[in-house]
Amino acid sequence: MEKDEKMMQRPPRAHAPSHAKKRVSFPNIELMMNNRFAAALRKAAHSGGKRVAQSNRKPFLYKMFVSYLITVFIPVAVISVMYYYHLSKEKKEEFEKYALTDLQYLMSQTRMVVDNIDNLAVQFSMNPNLNEKLMNPFVYDIYDFQQLKETIRNQISTNRLIYSLYVFFKLNDKVLTTGEGFYRRAEFYDKAFIDGIASRGPAANPNDYEVRRLHRNMDPEVDVISFAKPLPLTSKDALGYLVVNVKKDVFFEILGKMAGADLSNVYIVRGDTGETVYESQPGAIRASIGGIPASSASGSRVVTDERGEQHLVTYVKSRFNSWIYVMDAPYSAYQQGMDVKKWEVLRIALLVTILGLIASYMLSLRMYRPWKRIVRENEQIKLAMEQNKPIVKHRLIYMLLNDHVVDTELIRTQLLQAGLYFAYEYFAVLIVVPNYQEEKDSQLSLMVFSIVENALPELVWAAGTMLEHGQLGFILNIGRADFDQDLKTKMTEHFNGINAMLQTELGISVQFAVGGCHFHYAGISQSYLEAKRVIACKALINKNDIVFMQEMEADTRLEYPLHIQKELAGHLIAANAELAESTVDAFFKQYIYSRYDSRERLLETILMLLSNTIHELYQQGYDTTIGMNLLDISKCPNNEELHRFISRYVHMLATRLGDQLDKTGDNVYVAKAVEYIESHFHSVISIADIADYVGLSSSYLSRIFKMETGKPPLEYLTRLRIARSKELLAVSRYSLQEISGLVGYQDAHSFIRFFKKYEGITPGEYRKKLLKNKSPLPDEQTGV
Known part of the structure; x- marks a missing residue:
């Protein structure tokens, strides 16, 4: 059972630095290990008695009362929260409904105003005189363009909504304005806007309008909304553009009158650029529209402004352009109604809880009396059984690992009597191999076992015993049929923590080998054999590595590295020890340190690689006799020692061949x-x-x-x-x-x-x- 919320507790670090390097103060180190191991054994021997004593301090009546109370309190709490959430959601939907209605109407009135401006633009664009000059502006003189300007100017002179209007002729790259006359585009005061229209070309959305600040010659700056239409309308390619600039304040004044609404709490922005089109209070719009999802056409949410006040914001996205209409309502009006509902829900829940408390106490008191005598008689029996658990526990685990179990039901009963309860039906076996810096010490092995055994229950249900050759074996009770990536990651992190603890306290690194997950007790021995297969490949494992049998079986396809054999043989023939060792380093980096899964095949491949290389050298007449035995590879405890062994072997071989080479x-x-x-x-x-x-x-x-x-x-x-x-x-x-x-x-x-x-x-x-x-x-x- 995973316990991610717990942090692994490390043992005290008394005398740890002196033991990690050299056992100089031998009596002190032995005393430390004896004290720690004795404490660990006392903890294991009396853990059952402590649990019984703690249960005695918690009367059975209290447990029953709490259980009955929970059956009342939890449903009341859940129902109250759900009911309050339903009321809150219903109230918000009501606010949102009214706001969406107002915004939809405002959006339709905006469409009417914009349609009037578009109709005016279409009327200008259909002028034959204008279209003839668009087609061929070079045959007309300044007088002809002056007449066109006066014609357009007379049509807009009485319209206070329009601030300015001008036509850009693409063929001669000139601009005709209604107020100033003819300009070259390079000299025109609004050149940047024309360049932007021309660069967008056909990709521009004709229903998008740009809100900007316009500075025309000597006039003061004016906020305008610019409408751009390609000319002529009947042509596939635009020969020019008609730009209508309307006064922004007049536009929204007309909009407010048409909608018959107060726009003080309404904001309008462009959804594609985030540019503000209209805002009643400058700066507040940022808090209102930030985070509106792009895929949502409308909605509402609660936001907090710069003064810390909350608002209920409702928004609607326009269907014909990129404008977003936002309405900001005070959140206090919504909150007042919800406060009244909240206190009503709390009063009802409190009343039901008090009644449930009384009923739970009366029911638990009535149910407890018949069991009181039986509980007292069984306490002594339980205490005796708990104290004897450590004596038989290790033997039972050893029998399970080595498949010495005849009766499964009997072993289950014996495990329960020894205090070993496995909650799940899937098991895996963990083998821990300590790498001692000095000669193996039995008391030190027991200390390592105690630390690992106390740390494992923080991750999974586990029970362990001592194995041959100083190895440790643990049965892991897993709540699933296989190791998924999430569980493997958590186990790896936990094992790394145990390894760090051992290195800090005792100066010892350990290797972890985990067999596969198997069903029921009968699969424990199979998982143990799989973990032993992993340990058999310890020469290819890091000295503090965690290897799962599942990973070793993930990919058994391994092509023989013939190119590395040829390269290694070539460097050896050339007596170049440096390049030969570099080839060995590249092989380890590509196949060993990259955690290539097929470790069993890798052992065979390494032996074949070196054997074939030596055979190739022998065929070419070289003497490959050196003072190292290739079969000593199996004695390497980890991949670092294996790397050093093969590097020494190759170096000696290159030196031997160098003595024979005459260049x-x-x-x-x-x-x-x-x-x-x-x-x-x-x-x-x-x-x-x-x-x-x-x-x-x-x-x-x-x-x-x-x-x-x-x-x-x-x-x-x-x-x-x-x-x-x-x-x-x-x-x-x-x-x-x-x-x-x-x-x-x-x-x-x-x-x-x-x-x-x-x-x-x-x-x-x-x-x-x-x-x-x-x-x-x-x-x-x-x-x-």
Whole structure:
């Protein structure tokens, strides 16, 4: 049973530092361990008696009374809370209903005002004179545009809602205003707004209006709402834009009159940008609209403003543009009604609780009397059974682990008599392997067992015993059929805490191996065998690691690392101990330290890797006899020791081969091979031709050539041919076919393929690049 709310208590750290390093003060350390272990045994032996004594201090009558009282109090509390929640929700829905009705009406009136402005914009955009100038503005002079300006100006002169109106002609990049005249767009005072409209293009939403502050020449700044329409309406592509700027204060004044409502508690914002369109109290809108969900069309919530006052905020999102209408109502009106309901609910609940208290006491008193005598007679029997539990507990656990159980029902009864009650039907076995820095001590092992046994119940039901070779075994009672990731994470964290405690108090690290989950008592021995399989691979486990059998069986597919064998053999033949050890480090990083699950296969793979490498060296005539036995791998207690063992083994092997290697002759062969390649690169030659010339086998020549030059012979030949071809490409009189023949390729296609592989571009592209660098382009000469 998991107890996440508890924190694991560490034992006192008396003399812990001196014991963790060296046992210098031996008598003091022995005294510390004896005292601690004796205290642990006393705690285990008398835990049952303490529980019985505590039960004696809590009368049976009191327990019955509490149980009956709970059966009354909990239903009353739950029903009261649910009823109050229902009333609160109903009251909020009432407030929200009235607010949504007002906001919907306000939104429809806004639509009517906007439609009137849109109709005016459409009327202007349908002007034939305007559309003709949009199509071809270059054939008209300033007088024609002046007439168009006067026509538009006369139509809006009597409308106090419109602040300004102008037309942007896209073809000649000019703006015609109703007040000032003609502008180049670069000189226009509202150039930024026109640039924004043009950049959005067809993606712009025609129903979105931008609220902004406009500064027109010498006039003071004015808050306006800008409407932009592409022109002409019948064209697929816009040839210009009609921009209508209406006064913001006049707009909302008209809106308020049409809606017949007070807008003092109404706010309007743009949902896409968060820009404030209208607010009655500047700054308060931020507290009202913050956190409105994007997917919700309407709703309400409680917010707190900057003064600490609460408000009930209701919002509606417009269906035809990105505006959000928000209504802010005082929360106090809602709260007053709910306070009255709350006290009514509390009075009723208190009355029912008092009546239940009286009834519970009377019922528990009546039920207790017949059991009083029986309870007193059984207390002595229980106390005797509790005191004998530690004597047989360890033996019962050992029998379960090793499958020495004949009668399951009998062992269940014996476990109960020993104080071991397993609440769940699934079991797993934990094996703990201490890694002692010095020689194993029996009293120290008992101390480790005591610490682990006292810490485990904070995570799961557990019972343990001592095993062979200083190992500890624990039966874990799991409430599920398998280890899921959440349980494995909690167990790992808990085991890490136990490990940290042992390292702090005793200077000992431990390895944890957990078998699989199995059903009923019969599965305990199977889980124990699985945990032992994990421990058999301890050479691949960290010295303080936690390994689950479930992880080891997760992936048994492991490809043999042939490339690592070849690389390791090559470094050993070259007598390069540093690179050989680097290959070992890479192998451990990729397969061991990355927690590769198939640890059993990994042990076989490591032995095969080293054996095959030694066999390959032996076949090539090398003496691989050294003073280390490869089979000692199984004696390594953890993966760090295994890493050090294999690194020492490889280093000694490289040193042994280095004594046998004579590089003087190899250097002469490589020099002759390089001389042959440089004098015959223009011919079709192969590795066999080079090997025949120097008098070696092809494989041996390739190996010593790469060791000396860093590249195989054919790669060296190819790079030499590419270098010569680059010199010939600089001469324009040679074609690609001629160059390919001059550097040793039978056809231009092979030459192009190898050139692009090593240079990243084709020979033709390389030649163009050379020509471009020699003479500037025409644009560079003319300065264009």
